[in-house]
Each structure stands twice: as structure tokens, then as C-alpha cells.
Amino acid sequence: MSSSRLQNRWQQLPEAEIRQLQAEKLRQYLRTVMVPFSPHYRELFREQKLNADSIRTLDDLQRLPFTKKTDLLPTPEHPERFKEFILTPDAKILARQPKTIFRAVLHGRKKVEAELSAEFRPVSMFFTTGRSAEPLPFLLTRHDLGNLTSASRRLMEVCGAQPEFRMLNAFPFAPHLAFWFTYYAGVSFGVLTVSTGGGKVLGTEGNLRLIKKLNPDTIIGVPTFIYHLLQQAAEEKVSCKNLKRIVLGGEKTSDGLRRKLRDMAAGLGAPNVDVLATYGFTESKLAWAECPFPHDLEPSGYHLYPDLGIIEIVDPKTGRAVPTGQPGEIVFTPLEARGTVVLRYRTGDFIDGGLVYEPCPHCGRTLPRLVGKISRASEIKEMQLDKLKGTLVDFNQLEHVLDDAPHIGAWQLELRKAGDDPFDLDELVLHVSKTDSTADRQLDHELRERFYNEVELHPNQIFFHDAAEMRRLQGVGVVIKEQKVVDHRPRANGDAPNVAAVKPELEKTYEP
Ligand SMILES: [Zn+2]
Known part of the structure; x- marks a missing residue:
């Protein structure tokens, strides 16, 4: 079956069939690729006394522990832990797999070798992004x-x-x-x-x-x-x-x-x-x-590709899968990935409408969809901004408050310390540019009220800037990713972190 016909088939299936096909595909993937060739998951399956056949339905997926970003980060004992997540095929195991034998008989050994090389040899590398977390390399074949x-x-x-x-x-x-x-x-x-x-x-x-x-x-x-x-x-x-x-x-x-x-x-x-x-x-x-x-x-939400991966929505506290349409954390398991592979990967992203299977009300596709607003817990944790002046702050909510505020266009949140003293209170400074001629005083008042109503917080200061100055503040044309949140709080050791600047640390590049 051609890949486009296969996709069309997946686009018209009801929930139960999608889940059944995903479970079958997952079992095959675990059996022929992940368990034999992933150093990390081979060990994990052994530890947990699991094998590919332990996973017969998508509910069984919960038997497999989550993988978190921290599992890939270097430690003093394992400076290159991410390498354990790279698939390393074993020629002897491959030679015994029915698919390899069948294709070798049909197309010859050389052809099969070339196919396996295309399947498993990394040819590209992307880095994870995040405001201050260490970028990790992900290899692609x-x-x-x-x-x-x-x-x-x-x-x-x-x-x-x-x-x-x-x-x-x-x-x-x-x-x-x-x-x-x-x-x-x-x-x-x-x-x-x-x-x-x-x-x-x-x-x-x-x-x-x-x-x-x-x-x-x-x-x-x-x-x-x-x-x-x-x-x-x-x-x-x-x-x-x-x-x-x-x-x-x-x-x-x-x-x-x-x-x-x-x-x-x-x-x-x-x-x-x-x-x-x-x-x-x-x-x-x-x-x-x-x-x-x-x-x-x-x-109507993000339209998924159910043949390429499984999305689970889990309760962030208990880790248990939540029912269809319920909010929770997005967890991803690929079904076709090679190179660097993580299973049941906890994204740290929360979606308030969950995962749904009903036909899309706008385009009619029956692909599963992720519905609602996404907020990133990781951003709060990475920036250690959860507590400001004794108030717990959800920065995701703050961003929505500002994006939805009338009369303002670009904005930037700046964190400072009172008196620039690292041991004093945190201060929140808001920089905005206006989209119309509303008076500064009126807008100042409206924004303070809006902030207080939504997040129970008053910004310490609000500054109004023209478009050119906002471009300068956000680093347009200077930084890779424009800065909507900047942390100018001095650290006790003297250097001021600028958390929003995303710079992949290329010196930590994986060298094969
Ligand atoms: Zn649609």
C-alpha cells in the first residue's frame, strides 16, 4: 500500500481502530527495533521484566516507565548519557530478522545493506530548545x-x-x-x-x-x-x-x-x-x-499523525492516563523513529482540552487532536520564577493575559531585584508598546487592574515604548529568538543571567 493511501486510511478510522493499529505497530516496533537496538530501553525492559509482547493494548503502555528530559542529561558518572538513547543496530540480530532475510533473498545483500544504512546511520542532528535548560542533541537517520x-x-x-x-x-x-x-x-x-x-x-x-x-x-x-x-x-x-x-x-x-x-x-x-x-x-x-x-x-486543535506516534495525556501528579478530552500532560511515544529515540517521553507541556478522537468540526478528518491551550511547566521551573513577592506566579497565564490585553502590541516582562540587591525582593517590570493612541495613564491603570484580577499581582513599574525601542529590548535582529521574558536579577555571585537568550551550546556537540 502506498504511504499516502495508508495515511488516508488512518485519517478515516474511529478511535478504537486507531488505538488497536497503534498498539500493533508499537509491539512490532518494540520487538524488531527498540528492545534489540536501544541500549537504554533494552536495559529498562530487562529491569522491568518486560518484553515487546507485554504491550498488547495502548493501556498496557502504562507498564513502561516514563522517560524525562533529566534522564538524558549528563551526570558526573555518565557524561554522555544521551548516547544510550541512540539506536545501535547489531548486525547479527538484524541478519536473523525475517524481514532482513526476506529482503536479502528478494533484492540481494548489497541492497539490504544500503537500506539498513539509510535506516540506522545518523545523518542529521537537532538540538532541544528551552530557555535555560541544557540543549541535548537528537540524531536523525x-x-x-x-x-x-x-x-x-x-x-x-x-x-x-x-x-x-x-x-x-x-x-x-x-x-x-x-x-x-x-x-x-x-x-x-x-x-x-x-x-x-x-x-x-x-x-x-x-x-x-x-x-x-x-x-x-x-x-x-x-x-x-x-x-x-x-x-x-x-x-x-x-x-x-x-x-x-x-x-x-x-x-x-x-x-x-x-x-x-x-x-x-x-x-x-x-x-x-x-x-x-x-x-x-x-x-x-x-x-x-x-x-x-x-x-x-x-x-479545533493540533491534528496528529497516529501512524507516526502515540500521544498520551496523563495526570501530572499520579502519572496515570486521563480519559479522552481531559486536561493533562502530553506524553509522546514514537512508532517509526530511528536515531535518538525516547519512549513515553514526558514533555512537561500541559494541554487543557486533552486528546479527542471525534471528527474535526472544521475539516472533518478523524485524526486524533490535541485540543486547547498548552502551557509549559518546564519554563517556570527552568526560570525559577514561581515565587515573586510571595505570590506564586504562573508565567504561562501571565503571557496569555498580556497577549489578550487590548491596546498593547509587543511586550516584555523583566525581572529585577529591588535596589539591584541579589538578596532583596523580586520585582516585575512590564515594557509595552501601544497599538493605538490610548493615554499612557489610562492604559497603566487598565493593565494593573488586569494583572491583579488575573494573577493577583501588581507590576512594580510599567514602561511605554515605541516600536523601535521594543524591537531593541526584545533583541530583534540580534538574538536567535526574541526575548519576551528577561531576567535581570543579579545573582549572588555577580553575573546576571539572561534566561531568554537561547544559544545552543555547540561546543557540547556530539561527535560520532
Ligand atoms: Zn480539522
């Missing part, structure tokens, strides 16, 4: 790039792309999933794409020049940068008449932000733009998208 190509083409289909579309890929150029997934999306779907590398590579000016040249139908990138890009386009009266989709990734997307971006696009001559969010993470080597929806209705 040609088999993985094949899956990535297929998934990225499907993402384009879900977004309603057309072959005649032209796409501007404004994700930061880096060894990260977002940029490369989008690059492969353009190639696999077959649309003319320019990858600008984002603000740091070409600057906002360079991106605008390419918008003028390309006249794109789709712009895809990180919300903060796209916001600045459209704002500068408005300042310079650049027309964007062709624009039909703004696709966002790498950061949370709120309803307020969608509305702002739609309004800005309308101001550039594109009155009916769909602003669609994507969700993905390096460890899955995948990203999923929303389909276009009427602007007065809610988006």
Missing part, C-alpha cells in the same frame, strides 16, 4: 528524514496549503526542529519557499525585502518575530495582499495574538488571513498543526 518529510507534507495539508502558494519561512536558522521541519514542508509539499533564517540572519529589513520580492501567501515563524515583521511592514507601507496564512510555532499562541496578527495583516491589504498555530518538540521529530477555522469560532 534518513529514515527519520523520510518521516519528517511525510509529516511536514501532512502539516501543509492540514493548514490548507495550495501548490501555487509561496511561503516565507522566518524561523530562526539554527539546528532546531522548527526551521528544518518548515524547510522540508516546503520541499515535500512542493511550494516555492524562501527560508530567511529569521531576524538574526537577515534582520527585519532583509525579511521585508523578501516579502516584497516573493509576495508570500504564507508566512511562518515565531509569533514575536512575525509581530515585529508585520509592524515594520505597516510602518514602511509594504503591501502583503497575497497573504492567506500566518503559521506560528516555537511559542505559545493566544486568541488575543491571533486577533492582533489578523488585524495587522488586514492593514497590509490581506483582510482574510488564517492565523494557525503549530505544536512540536525536538524529541518527537514532528510538529502538528491546526486546520483553518471560521474566525468567530475556536480552533
